[in-house]
Amino acid sequence: MRRLAGMQSVWILGVLLVIVAAFSVAAGTKFLSTSNFSLISQNIAVWAVLGVGMTFVIITSGIDLSIGSVLVFSSVVAAKIMEAVGGDGWSTAFIGILGALVAGIAWGTLNGFLVAKAKIPPLIVTLGALSVALGLAQVITSGIDIRSVPMALTDFNTYIKIVGIPALPFVALVVVIAGGIVLHKTRFGRYTFAIGSNELGARRVGINVDRHLIYVYALSGACAGLGAVLALAQFGTTTIAGQSLTNLNVIAAVVIGGTSIFGGQGSIFGTVVGLFIPAVLQAGFVIIGVEAFWQGVAVGSVLVAAVYVDQSRRAAAQRGSSRPSILSLVKVKQRTVS
Numbered sequence: 001m002r003r004l005a006g007m008q009s010v011w012i013l014g015v016l017l018v019i020v021a022a023f024s025v026a027a028g029t030k031f032l033s034t035s036n037f038s039l040i041s042q043n044i045a046v047w048a049v050l051g052v053g054m055t056f057v058i059i060t061s062g063i064d065l066s067i068g069s070v071l072v073f074s075s076v077v078a079a080k081i082m083e084a085v086g087g088d089g090w091s092t093a094f095i096g097i098l099g100a101l102v103a104g105i106a107w108g109t110l111n112g113f114l115v116a117k118a119k120i121p122p123l124i125v126t127l128g129a130l131s132v133a134l135g136l137a138q139v140i141t142s143g144i145d146i147r148s149v150p151m152a153l154t155d156f157n158t159y160i161k162i163v164g165i166p167a168l169p170f171v172a173l174v175v176v177i178a179g180g181i182v183l184h185k186t187r188f189g190r191y192t193f194a195i196g197s198n199e200l201g202a203r204r205v206g207i208n209v210d211r212h213l214i215y216v217y218a219l220s221g222a223c224a225g226l227g228a229v230l231a232l233a234q235f236g237t238t239t240i241a242g243q244s245l246t247n248l249n250v251i252a253a254v255v256i257g258g259t260s261i262f263g264g265q266g267s268i269f270g271t272v273v274g275l276f277i278p279a280v281l282q283a284g285f286v287i288i289g290v291e292a293f294w295q296g297v298a299v300g301s302v303l304v305a306a307v308y309v310d311q312s313r314r315a316a317a318q319r320g321s322s323r324p325s326i327l328s329l330v331k332v333k334q335r336t337v338s
Helices: 008-027 034-059 067-085 090-116 122-141 151-159 168-185 187-197 199-204 209-235 246-256 268-288 293-322 326-337
Strands: none
Touching: 008 268, 008 293, 034 067, 034 168, 034 187, 034 209, 034 246, 034 268, 067 090, 067 122, 067 209, 067 246, 090 122, 090 151, 090 209, 151 209, 168 187, 168 209, 168 268, 187 199, 187 209, 199 209, 246 268, 246 293, 268 293
């Protein structure tokens, strides 16, 4: 119980419950309605998929600022392919889905290669990819959104519902569960934690760090490609100008959920909890009539607090490890007397 109480994801869950309780008192049944929670779940579906890949990247002590732009680029590639093939059936949609995944994985692999092999800092690599991917998407479309999305894809989100909730959140749930299993129950996940905790130590025990980093960034790109498909299904169009803050929102959610910006620590559960905070704030502010601009203030404040707590915990751990144990002091004293 003491260990659970010290986990950042647990006390962030407590913050989320307090926020939900506050909006429930202020807005009553409007906030607690099924339609409101259905809207919240749809809003975080795309972010949740992106958050899985971002969690792996940040645990390795990296960062991926390009994830929103890669989503836009992948959605443009998918929309262009589906427009060229024509038709509104699933055959056209599957070709577009494949195109989005290939585009996302290609960008992620390129980012990983530059980080792992060229030794360029992840911040610089993904910042450059952010600009290049978005620029190429605008060049391909001349800055105009493509609306030729097959009806099979949009109908999937509109008409297929489970417990009154559209299908997209359940697709995201499957990705989240799969990501959690891979991160916490497989060798790939253990290697990810090892590299983020001590990259030099990971190399010395035989982990191919460069190859693993490429895989991790490719995974982040694949999540961006899948997120592009979900965005197309949700909106029925590309969203070239609508993803400018996606990367920052996802990074904030991952860090708020307890994934250390310094690497080596994190969980998919914490990421999901962190994703719900901005989504719940947005829905609650709309219902009670508060300007949406306050959402950024609230999320930013929680983000700074989360990083401060992480820094404080790490500093305390380092101070504890640097103190000599009682047993070592006794041994030193015995050697001195002898």
